[in-house]
Amino acid sequence: MDLTHFDEEGRARMVDVSDKAETARMAIARGKITVKPETFERIRSGLIAKGDVLAVAQVAGIMAAKQTSQIIPMCHPLMITGAKLSFNLVEPDEVNIEAIVKVNGKTGIEMEALTAVSVAALTIYDMCKAMDKTMTIGDIYLVEKSGGKSGHYRSS
Amino acid sequence: MDLTHFDEEGRARMVDVSDKAETARMAIARGKITVKPETFERIRSGLIAKGDVLAVAQVAGIMAAKQTSQIIPMCHPLMITGAKLSFNLVEPDEVNIEAIVKVNGKTGIEMEALTAVSVAALTIYDMCKAMDKTMTIGDIYLVEKSGGKSGHYRSS
Amino acid sequence: MDLTHFDEEGRARMVDVSDKAETARMAIARGKITVKPETFERIRSGLIAKGDVLAVAQVAGIMAAKQTSQIIPMCHPLMITGAKLSFNLVEPDEVNIEAIVKVNGKTGIEMEALTAVSVAALTIYDMCKAMDKTMTIGDIYLVEKSGGKSGHYRSS
Amino acid sequence: MDLTHFDEEGRARMVDVSDKAETARMAIARGKITVKPETFERIRSGLIAKGDVLAVAQVAGIMAAKQTSQIIPMCHPLMITGAKLSFNLVEPDEVNIEAIVKVNGKTGIEMEALTAVSVAALTIYDMCKAMDKTMTIGDIYLVEKSGGKSGHYRSS
Amino acid sequence: MDLTHFDEEGRARMVDVSDKAETARMAIARGKITVKPETFERIRSGLIAKGDVLAVAQVAGIMAAKQTSQIIPMCHPLMITGAKLSFNLVEPDEVNIEAIVKVNGKTGIEMEALTAVSVAALTIYDMCKAMDKTMTIGDIYLVEKSGGKSGHYRSS
Amino acid sequence: MDLTHFDEEGRARMVDVSDKAETARMAIARGKITVKPETFERIRSGLIAKGDVLAVAQVAGIMAAKQTSQIIPMCHPLMITGAKLSFNLVEPDEVNIEAIVKVNGKTGIEMEALTAVSVAALTIYDMCKAMDKTMTIGDIYLVEKSGGKSGHYRSS
Numbered sequence: 063m064d065l066t067h068f069d070e071e072g073r074a075r076m077v078d079v080s081d082k083a084e085t086a087r088m089a090i091a092r093g094k095i096t097v098k099p100e101t102f103e104r105i106r107s108g109l110i111a112k113g114d115v116l117a118v119a120q121v122a123g124i125m126a127a128k129q130t131s132q133i134i135p136m137c138h139p140l141m142i143t144g145a146k147l148s149f150n151l152v153e154p155d156e157v158n159i160e161a162i163v164k165v166n167g168k169t170g171i172e173m174e175a176l177t178a179v180s181v182a183a184l185t186i187y188d189m190c191k192a193m194d195k196t197m198t199i200g201d202i203y204l205v206e207k208s209g210g211k212s213g214h215y216r217s218s
Numbered sequence: 219m220d221l222t223h224f225d226e227e228g229r230a231r232m233v234d235v236s237d238k239a240e241t242a243r244m245a246i247a248r249g250k251i252t253v254k255p256e257t258f259e260r261i262r263s264g265l266i267a268k269g270d271v272l273a274v275a276q277v278a279g280i281m282a283a284k285q286t287s288q289i290i291p292m293c294h295p296l297m298i299t300g301a302k303l304s305f306n307l308v309e310p311d312e313v314n315i316e317a318i319v320k321v322n323g324k325t326g327i328e329m330e331a332l333t334a335v336s337v338a339a340l341t342i343y344d345m346c347k348a349m350d351k352t353m354t355i356g357d358i359y360l361v362e363k364s365g366g367k368s369g370h371y372r373s374s
Numbered sequence: 375m376d377l378t379h380f381d382e383e384g385r386a387r388m389v390d391v392s393d394k395a396e397t398a399r400m401a402i403a404r405g406k407i408t409v410k411p412e413t414f415e416r417i418r419s420g421l422i423a424k425g426d427v428l429a430v431a432q433v434a435g436i437m438a439a440k441q442t443s444q445i446i447p448m449c450h451p452l453m454i455t456g457a458k459l460s461f462n463l464v465e466p467d468e469v470n471i472e473a474i475v476k477v478n479g480k481t482g483i484e485m486e487a488l489t490a491v492s493v494a495a496l497t498i499y500d501m502c503k504a505m506d507k508t509m510t511i512g513d514i515y516l517v518e519k520s521g522g523k524s525g526h527y528r529s530s
Numbered sequence: 531m532d533l534t535h536f537d538e539e540g541r542a543r544m545v546d547v548s549d550k551a552e553t554a555r556m557a558i559a560r561g562k563i564t565v566k567p568e569t570f571e572r573i574r575s576g577l578i579a580k581g582d583v584l585a586v587a588q589v590a591g592i593m594a595a596k597q598t599s600q601i602i603p604m605c606h607p608l609m610i611t612g613a614k615l616s617f618n619l620v621e622p623d624e625v626n627i628e629a630i631v632k633v634n635g636k637t638g639i640e641m642e643a644l645t646a647v648s649v650a651a652l653t654i655y656d657m658c659k660a661m662d663k664t665m666t667i668g669d670i671y672l673v674e675k676s677g678g679k680s681g682h683y684r685s686s
Numbered sequence: 687m688d689l690t691h692f693d694e695e696g697r698a699r700m701v702d703v704s705d706k707a708e709t710a711r712m713a714i715a716r717g718k719i720t721v722k723p724e725t726f727e728r729i730r731s732g733l734i735a736k737g738d739v740l741a742v743a744q745v746a747g748i749m750a751a752k753q754t755s756q757i758i759p760m761c762h763p764l765m766i767t768g769a770k771l772s773f774n775l776v777e778p779d780e781v782n783i784e785a786i787v788k789v790n791g792k793t794g795i796e797m798e799a800l801t802a803v804s805v806a807a808l809t810i811y812d813m814c815k816a817m818d819k820t821m822t823i824g825d826i827y828l829v830e831k832s833g834g835k836s837g838h839y840r841s842s
Numbered sequence: 843m844d845l846t847h848f849d850e851e852g853r854a855r856m857v858d859v860s861d862k863a864e865t866a867r868m869a870i871a872r873g874k875i876t877v878k879p880e881t882f883e884r885i886r887s888g889l890i891a892k893g894d895v896l897a898v899a900q901v902a903g904i905m906a907a908k909q910t911s912q913i914i915p916m917c918h919p920l921m922i923t924g925a926k927l928s929f930n931l932v933e934p935d936e937v938n939i940e941a942i943v944k945v946n947g948k949t950g951i952e953m954e955a956l957t958a959v960s961v962a963a964l965t966i967y968d969m970c971k972a973m974d975k976t977m978t979i980g981d982i983y984l985v986e987k988s989g990g991k992s993g994h995y996r997s998s
Contacts, residue, residue: 067274067345069770072264074274074345074741076748078768080710080788086392093355108228114585117385118223118230121447121589122291124388128443128451129289131752133337134344135278135745139752139765141451143480144390146381164392168767172351173344180336180355181289188290188329189223189230195328195363195371199249199336200356207351215351225614230585232592234612236554236632242860273738273854277745277915280856284911284919287596291589295596295609297919299948300858302849320860324611379586379657384576386586386657398704405667420540426897429698430535430542433759433901434603436700440755440763441601445649446656447590453763455792456702458693476704484663485656492648492667493601500602500641501535501542507640507675507683511561511648512668519663527663537926542897544904546924548866548944599908603901607908607921636923691898691969696888698898698969717979732852742847742854746915753913757961758968759902796975797968804960804979805913812914812953813847813854819952819987819995823873823960824980831975839975 067136076136082168087209091175092160093202095183099154101194105186106151115189116149116157123147123182127163127174134177140167142174147182159183160205170212172204223292232292238324243365247331248316249358251339255310257350261342262307271345272305275315279303279338283319283330290333296323298330303338315339316361326368328360379448388448394480399521403487404472405514407495411466413506417498418463427501428461428469435459435494439475439486446489452479454486459494471495472517482524484516535604544604550636555677559643560628561670563651567622569662573654574619583657584617587627591615591650595631595642602645608635610642615650627651628673638680640672691760700760706792711833715799716784717826719807723778725818729810730775739813740773740781747771747806751787751798758801764791766798771806783807784829794836796828847916856916862948867989871955872940873982875963879934881974885966886931895969896929896937903927903962907943907954914957920947922954927962939963940985950992952984 069075097105108114124145131139144164151157161178165171183199190197208214225231253261264270280301287295300320307313317334321327339355346353364370381387409417420426436457443451456476463469473490477483495511502509520526537543565573576582592613599607612632619625629646633639651667658665676682693699721729732738748769755763768788775781785802789795807823814821832838849855877885888894904925911919924944931937941958945951963979970977988994 066348067271068264069772072270073772074270074744074748075771076751076766076769078770078788080767080790108224114228114230114582115223117582117585118291118589120385121586122289124386125444125447125593126289127388132749133278133282133285133289134341135274135749136341137344138767141453141479141765142388143392143394143450144388146387146390148381148385164390166392167765170347172347173340176343176355177340180340183358184329184333184336185290185292187332188293191326191328192223195360196373197359199332199358202339202355203353204351217352225616229588229616230592231614232595232610232612234614234632236611236634270738270741273741274745276853277742280854281749281912281915283856288593291593294611297609297921298856299860299918300856302855302858304849304853320858322860379583379660380576384582386582420536426540426542426894427535429894429897430603430901432697433898434601436698437756437759437905438601439700445590445594445597445601446653447586448653449656453765453791454700455704455706455762456700458699458702460693460697476702478704482659484659485652488655488667489652492652495670496641496645496648497602497604499644500605503638503640504535507672508685509671511644511670514651514667515665516663529664537928541900541928542904543926544907544922544924546926546944548923548946600905603905606923609921691895691972696894698894738852738854739847742915746913750913757902757906757909757913758965759898760965761968794971796971797964800967800979801964804964807982808953808957808960809914809916811956812917815950815952816847819984820997821983823956823982826963826979827977828975841976 074136079168084166084168085209086166087171088164089172089175089207090162090205091179092205093179093183094156094158095186095197095199096155097197098194101190102155115186119182119185120147122185123178126181127178130174130177134173137173138169140165140171147178170207170210172207230292235324240322240324241365242322243327244320245328245331245363246318246361247335248361249335249339250312250314251342251353251355252312253353254350257346258311271342275338275341276303278341279334282337283334286330286333290329293329294325296321296327303334326363326366328363386448391480396478396480397521398478399483400476401484401487401519402474402517403491404517405491405495406468406470407498407509407511408468409509410506413502414467427498431494431497432459434497435490438493439490442486442489446485449485450481452477452483459490482519482522484519542604547636552634552636553677554634555639556632557640557643557675558630558673559647560673561647561651562624562626563654563665563667564624565665566662569658570623583654587650587653588615590653591646594649595646598642598645602641605641606637608633608639615646638675638678640675698760703792708790708792709833710790711795712788713796713799713831714786714829715803716829717803717807718780718782719810719821719823720780721821722818725814726779739810743806743809744771746809747802750805751802754798754801758797761797762793764789764795771802794831794834796831854916859948864946864948865989866946867951868944869952869955869987870942870985871959872985873959873963874936874938875966875977875979876936877977878974881970882935895966899962899965900927902965903958906961907958910954910957914953917953918949920945920951927958950987950990952987
């Protein structure tokens with residue numbers, strides 16, 4: 063299959079989806095940030111006390127989902143109808159991030175979900191970087207998507 | 219050490235750097251996207267023909283570096299004085315991304331470098347997703363930073 | 375009634391409106407800025423001469439209406455189909471602002487109207503602040519909204 | 531005194547501050563949102579449980595402070611060096627908002643503080659509007675500013 | 687015919703298109719930048735080697751098309767369904783730019799096409815300005831538009 | 843001279859200006875939009891009555907100057923210290939636009955001036971397009987610049 067983002071001359075373009083039908087679409091993406099155990103404890107305690115790194119990361123992720131088409135050059139603008147981020151703390155050093163995004167649109171919404179996860183991870187990094195410079199963001203992938211002609215996809 | 223992004227009541231704030239000196243600062247971040255071998259070949263051939271996924275990713279990464287403080291909630295605005303992205307294709311399936319960002323400022327520029335790498339990876343994902351849904355973005359970390367009171371850091 | 379912006383774990387999310395029908399929606403918001411009488415006169419004369427504070431405030435308010443979903447974290451993106459701001463000067467010291475915004479969408483447009491009024495007031499403040507530091511912005515509220523399942527609302 | 535935002539022909543411009551010295555500047559603004567007592571209780575309980583309206587409003591306010599020069603037409607871009615929002619719940623129905631913003635710059639930072647307060651109030655409105663349409667945002671004013679040639683100002 | 691962007695009081699507004707039908711719309715705009723012959727050669731060689739001014743201009747133009755309603759005050763937000771920029775090098779000194787933009791919407795998309803062309807030209811200027819300060823951007827006009835009640839237009 | 847926006851591998855980058863001195867810089871750009879004589883009359887009468895196309899264009903141009911580094915990919919962020927747009931109506935069909943922009947910075951500000959002129963012209967187009975589809979934007983060029991190592995430039 064060809065890369066649909068290039069035209070016949072090989073130049074980048076925004077793929078023409080004018081004739082595609084609007085369907086209900088959903089995408090789930092995941093990623094994680096690995097931190098020092100002491101950073102992990104600090105983030106976890108924030109869930110209990112008021113200093114809540116994850117609350118800020120969540121807002122950042124949702125706002126980023128809405129800005130995806132302005133961050134990713136060939137990405138179509140879409141009017142997101144729902145976005146939700148959740149975090150799962152896995153001892154001793156991992157914060158797992160999951161984003162679910164929905165839209166009724168002519169094209170898939172996986173970039174919005176992946177961008178939300180990435181920006182949430184970057185925000186966690188930013189808020190913890192004074193105490194930990196060794197954090198690593200990784201394993202960002204598409205878990206599931208539905209809607210559109212290509213149908214349902216689920217990562218194996 | 220405490221998380222400096224929280225005030226005494228535990229609420230998030232933008233850390234006060236008013237009294238810090240402006241110094242020449244630099245940060246290098248790296249990350250990668252792992253793709254199917256056939257996607258890898260297609261990206262590589264784009265380097266030769268005109269259909270150049272990496273050229274678009276590079277523009278996206280540099281533009282994202284400039285928007286970092288609008289994407290990451292507690293990140294200070296900084297007037298970047300230089301930004302450069304480079305790609306390294308590692309057979310059979312990895313695209314490595316490196317960003318070098320510079321500023322004369324009161325606070326570090328690592329978030330700009332990490333954001334540039336993340337957005338470049340997301341852009342590669344976006345441009346290849348029609349042919350490959352299994353791509354994974356990962357290993358995003360700070361390689362090196364210099365400038366400011368905390369001095370030089372290099373990941374081991 | 376619960377706060378719909380929070381999920382079952384109490385975390386913020388963008389409410390899922392995927393299954394709501396698109397209806398014609400309208401919202402009217404009002405607010406005012408109270409200024410010194412001499413500032414009031416200067417603004418009023420601007421309506422006659424070319425130095426027109428309100429013309430700038432009007433453009434600012436309309437542009438802000440279009441950016442609402444990027445300013446308010448959990449606000450859905452909406453494609454506004456019409457926006458109009460008007461001003462009413464009430465002697466000796468009040469500038470009243472009214473915004474009417476329309477959309478065909480799945481969710482209400484009151485935030486766009488309220489944001490337009492707020493930004494118009496802030497713009498008046500900005501343009502007059504060299505001569506008046508005592509201005510107060512206030513009484514920003516929803517006057518009326520229509521469309522959607524909850525039906526017509528009019529403030530009493 | 532003339533409105534400095536207009537040139538000799540009466541047209542709007544961004545005031546030329548090229549020759550002003552950079553000084554340490556600070557501004558404090560306040561505002562409030564008046565809600566139904568039941569909404570007030572719900573916001574207050576959010577401070578204890580995880581559903582925290584004010585945490586989202588705080589992030590929104592800080593991000594808005596950074597975007598002020600893109601929202602207010604004639605406002606100069608400034609590189610904020612610190613921003614902090616705090617909330618004070620006054621029984622039975624008021625949420626008071628205070629923003630402190632700092633910069634080293636050629637021009638005052640009061641618009642950033644006022645914009646932060648306004649957007650925090652709008653965000654509270656957005657997150658509570660499903661249960662309360664009668665909320666009113668008001669009493670937004672400059673409490674204090676320092677720095678620059680005009681010196682210290684404190685509202686009486 | 688009256689200028690529809692003004693209301694009965696002569697103030698600017700965003701025209702109300704709520705009752706217009708959504709139709710498939712397309713617009714084509716063109717423009718050019720005239721450069722020194724040596725700059726022309728350098729841009730042309732970029733098409734062959736990797737230093738590709740036009741690749742950057744193309745990304746900039748497409749991203750600008752998506753931001754049009756945030757740049758042009760009274761312009762309606764539209765969800766572009768396709769955008770394509772192409773360049774035509776005319777010896778000895780002209781780079782011609784053409785943008786085709788598509789949408790299913792209630793209002794025309796000519797501003798998006800014209801903005802894409804303008805920003806592509808500005809980007810070429812930016813990337814060549816170190817070697818050429820005499821470049822001129824010009825002849826930006828609407829070539830063709832279709833869709834909507836006013837029907838097909840083609841510049842003569 | 844080489845195109846400084848490309849690195850040794852021919853890839854685009856943001857030129858490193860870290861070691862350049864901050865100097866007072868100024869740039870003047872001009873451009874024009876040619877319209878039908880009847881459109882010209884309508885714009886001119888707007889200067890007298892309240893329906894003022896040029897007032898909206900002026901706000902748009904100044905706001906665009908502040909966003910230049912987010913619109914033009916390789917353009918450095920700069921904190922503009924002054925911006926002014928003026929219009930000159932030349933019978934029977936030309937609106938001339940001039941932008942003067944100032945900054946204390948490490949790199950020139952011509953892109954900000956050129957972008958302000960371009961966006962002002964696009965805004966005039968947008969506001970008149972219901973009555974005139976034949977307008978042409980052109981002759982956008984750098985009139986003068988000062989500051990920096992390359993010294994004073996004035997177009998001949």
